[in-house]
Amino acid sequence: MFDLLVDQGNGDQSLRSLLPFVRLQSFTPDSPSIGRTTLDLANRNGLVQRQRRVKYKERKIKAVFLLSARSPEHFYLYRDALAKLFVQDVPYYITHTFTPGVRWKVVCDDVFDREKNREKNYREIELEFIALDGLSESKYTSETALNVAGEHFFPGMNIPDQNDIPYRFKDVADFKVYNASDVTIYPTEHDYTVEMYLAGTNITVANRTTGESLTIKTTLNSTQKVEIRRQYVFVNDSAGVKTSGRFPSMAPGYNSFYVQNASAIDIRFKTRFYYK
Template sequence: MKLFLDYDNGLGEQSLKSLLPFFEPLSFTPEAPGIERETVSIPRINGVVLPQHPRDVIYKERKITVEFYLNSIIAENFYQFRRELYALLVKPFPYYISTDLLPNLRFRVTCDGNFSIPKEKEKNFVTFTVEFNNITGLAESKFTSLTKQNFDGEHWSPGMNIQMRDDLEYRFKNRKRFQVYNTGDAYINPLEHDYNVTLWAAGKNVTIINHTNGEKLKIEQELKKSQRVSFIKQYTVINKTPIKTSGRLPGLDIGMNKFEILNTNDFEIIFDTRFYYA
């Protein structure tokens, strides 16, 4: 197997073999996703009641265990290679790891160094495990919705819920009603996920509604088509300046989401998002 690291620093993902060729990854084991949900007990009702909508259920952080093999050939190298791996994996910031065993998916992780690489007497080789913390509790697609969803370009893989259709759209122009497909396993939250929506519209009180989940946003000022409207978490901005709104940008439920745009006949909207997987 191959292991890749991406420090989100503009260099892209790099293979462990290219960075430290004497280390060989042997296995990649994420824990099952862990869910945290609310339950309520009601008299004369069997079991428990689930008051939350599934989109409000929380995925907890989880462990990913990676097993490695090191053969330093000579003893002097062992100590140097060990220190280099510590420096490579133990970082004060989160980063991404991925493997060719789960192509086109990556995991946002931290590694706080709660592992060691022991050297046994005359042996210059060892097998050991490193524990990563998948802080989001989910994997995410390496590519976004603007990359066509099929198996031709090697950007998407079996197990990523790719549909047997080639007409999914994420860019819409002057279409009052349209559908946006969330191909992942989890609700996409504008406050949390890599979910980028851009709007150009002419009109006053332009409103974006997701009828599937009931979420909507109204922009409470007149827009010109030349203005680029962006959505950054809970803020709606034009040229980095927040503007007045009510509601919030609708997120994406799992599967098909039915959208409607009100109070404009001249607009273009783009949904550029990653997808999230258990």
């Protein structure tokens, strides 16, 4: 069914159930927009990109809704209800039912035309959402089985044919982690955390694919929970652990990880996936 799902903190609710007098007519996100940092060097042709990492800018989503009323009085009530639903103080999530596996974090701040067309009690109203992150994100994380059979992930979300994609690695020092995103994901800005139980001194966790690594400069035992949250390393929920480097990002596709100086290993990756 062609509809919009709205999550303002209480889970997905269909537009048809929230506003039965409104129908979604179209849902059109702008194409991705990138901001690059470049240099213009006198002895080089063109421009030089300064960093491998790029910024995805916020983007517009144009949506058209058909509002139908039985009387002029109802039209004005319904018009106001549409504005009250979408114009909110804080961001919320919307999902188009034709792409049910991903959601957009949005606001709806710009003025939109709500004038009645003379004697008509129906009208198409175009709204413009701003997708703040510039990307859509998976509604489920890697803790949900990454396959299309469970109706949590869908075609177009880079799901491999393999039925069982692991995100927990125990007693193995060399392994591959799959990032189903279109883009590189970073612990510092995405919903990407890692929980580890390790034993050893000066343990290093590295990603060959991105060339990044983190070394925890202390002695750990396998009962201590090490968690990567944003740019911080927590041991048993306490910060301030001495480290060097940074926990690796994950490029799209398979990432080759390895662990050094650990006699016991149990690592669980928890992440959403992000799409252009």
